[in-house]
Amino acid sequence: AAAVAVDAALLAGVLMRTGEQPHASDVVNYAPFTLLPSAVPRALFEQAYAVQQDFNLLVDAISQNKEFLEQTLASTVKVDDFTAQLFRIYMQVLEEGLAQTVFLGINRSDYMFDCGLDGTAALRQIEINTIAASFGGLTSRTADVHGLVLKVLGKTEEASHLLPNNPAKGLASGIAKAWELYGSQRAVVMFLVEEIQRNIFDQRCVENELWSRNIRVIRKRFRDVFEQGSLDASRRLYMDGQEVAVVYYREGYVPQNYDQQNWEARLLLERSRAVKCPDIATQLAGTKKVQQELSRPGTLEKLLPGRPEAIARMRATFAGLYSLDEGEEGDRIAATAIADPDRFVLKPQREGGGNNLYGEELRQVLEKIKDSPERTSYILMDKIKPQPALNYLLRAHSPLQVSQCISELGIFGVYVRQGQELVLNQAAGHLLRTKAIEHADGGVAAGVAVLDTPYLV
Ligand code: ADP
Ligand code: MG
Numbered sequence: 001a002a003a004v005a006v007d008a009a010l011l012a013g014v015l016m017r018t019g020e021q022p023h024a025s026d027v028v029n030y031a032p033f034t035l036l037p038s039a040v041p042r043a044l045f046e047q048a049y050a051v052q053q054d055f056n057l058l059v060d061a062i063s064q065n066k067e068f069l070e071q072t073l074a075s076t077v078k079v080d081d082f083t084a085q086l087f088r089i090y091m092q093v094l095e096e097g098l099a100q101t102v103f104l105g106i107n108r109s110d111y112m113f114d115c116g117l118d119g120t121a122a123l124r125q126i127e128i129n130t131i132a133a134s135f136g137g138l139t140s141r142t143a144d145v146h147g148l149v150l151k152v153l154g155k156t157e158e159a160s161h162l163l164p165n166n167p168a169k170g171l172a173s174g175i176a177k178a179w180e181l182y183g184s185q186r187a188v189v190m191f192l193v194e195e196i197q198r199n200i201f202d203q204r205c206v207e208n209e210l211w212s213r214n215i216r217v218i219r220k221r222f223r224d225v226f227e228q229g230s231l232d233a234s235r236r237l238y239m240d241g242q243e244v245a246v247v248y249y250r251e252g253y254v255p256q257n258y259d260q261q262n263w264e265a266r267l268l269l270e271r272s273r274a275v276k277c278p279d280i281a282t283q284l285a286g287t288k289k290v291q292q293e294l295s296r297p298g299t300l301e302k303l304l305p306g307r308p309e310a311i312a313r314m315r316a317t318f319a320g321l322y323s324l325d326e327g328e329e330g331d332r333i334a335a336t337a338i339a340d341p342d343r344f345v346l347k348p349q350r351e352g353g354g355n356n357l358y359g360e361e362l363r364q365v366l367e368k369i370k371d372s373p374e375r376t377s378y379i380l381m382d383k384i385k386p387q388p389a390l391n392y393l394l395r396a397h398s399p400l401q402v403s404q405c406i407s408e409l410g411i412f413g414v415y416v417r418q419g420q421e422l423v424l425n426q427a428a429g430h431l432l433r434t435k436a437i438e439h440a441d442g443g444v445a446a447g448v449a450v451l452d453t454p455y456l457v
Contacts, residue, residue: 012141015201032450035392040454044123052427054310056415062285079377082255099235099273103417104178108133108410112384125317130286136167137205146453170428172209174414178275187245188216222262237272292379295321320382353446403436
């Protein structure tokens with residue numbers, strides 16, 4: 001079954017460039033995936049879909065609320081240089097006045113299934129990714145692979161229950177809508193990509209959806225923008241003379257993505273009239289510090305007045321989140337976590353996996369920083385404890401072995417706003433990622449989790 005699965009993945013285009021040759025597609029591998037689909041409680045899956053439009057609204061509202069972003073990130077920007085630099089650009093473009101009038105959000109809200117003492121599972125949000133949320137492309141092809149594997153194993157009936165899933169198409173429809181509202185037939189969509197593009201096939205899935213709608217796509221790096229980018233008098237963005245309608249960031253979410261030139265390029269893009277996905281305010285709305293503030297009583301009510309039902313749906317997915325800001329509240333929770341580290345996860349303001357601290361390491365770090373302002377660059381979160389299940393993680397050059405695994409469900413959200421009017425607000429598909437339980441942290445790109453398909457039970 002594993003041999004069939006691997007060939008099916010290669011045929012379906014579930015691909016990644018290799019670590020040895022990340023700059024060209026002459027040699028490629030399959031992206032890691034599970035041999036079998038994983039069981040997901042149907043009620044929790046439906047709950048995650050049902051709350052996605054609410055989260056789209058919320059992220060969009062935060063991105064327009066200067067006072068909230070300023071207050072919430074005040075302590076963070078003092079100690080975290082990366083967030084501070086993003087925040088400086090945010091303030092600078094606001095002062096100048098936004099040229100951008102069409103806004104496009106593509107996010108992915110991630111969840112785990114927390115197992116209670118009585119064995120029932122609850123949906124718990126891990127985070128919302130508001131920039132460069134990946135694997136919508138490759139995962140549009142995994143259900144077919146898993147369907148074939150089930151048939152090979154004699155589970156034809158089960159194979160027919162796997163859900164179709166096409167986030168690539170959903171994301172492209174949002175980008176296409178933003179492109180259309182920008183209103184220039186000749187303008188292109190620019191994918192802002194990394195220097196090393198191992199995950200290029202995931203992006204190509206979205207890119208090709210746009211080409212099929214006769215929308216031109218170019219792929220550029222920050223340094224290309226620095227060298228070739230310019231604004232005209234009405235702040236239209238040009239790359240080598242070609243007008244850009246939409247900038248879709250698959251880069252720019254971690255400090256390592258930036259040197260001085262790249263920061264200048266980012267500022268140029270943010271100042272422009274082009275639709276940024278996301279604009280810098282929406283990127284800031286996705287910080288861990290903002291997530292922690294959202295869990296405070298009363299915050300959601302302030303951000304979304306008159307929407308009690310949406311608020312109840314969102315709040316039902318929140319895990320316990322705690323501020324480590326200086327003061328009594330922070331002192332108390334720091335002491336609790338040092339005494340009982342296995343109850344918590346310690347998170348810095350970083351994206352991309354592999355940054356969080358757990359267990360003994362959490363205790364040591366917190367002990368060290370508990371009396372310093374550095375503490376405020378982290379938040380604490382209740383640790384989610386899902387029920388493990390057996391599966392096989394298929395990875396090139398790895399022996400086939402059964403592992404105890406846990407899964408994380410992501411729902412893609414897409415929305416488009418023109419001025420104050422929301423013209424599109426959708427859930428655009430899902431992503432299931434599964435990892436062996438010995439890894440506390442990390443996603444697919446980090447080499448820990450693998451692609452999966454939910455089998456609803
Ligand atoms: P990042 O921005 O680096 O992706 P996340 O908050 O998504 O940060 O955390 C990375 C990974 O760590 C998650 O994919 C999940 O596997 C694990 N993780 C994060 N928060 C928790 C939590 N509260 N309980 C258990 N595991 C968690
Ligand atoms: Mg994450």
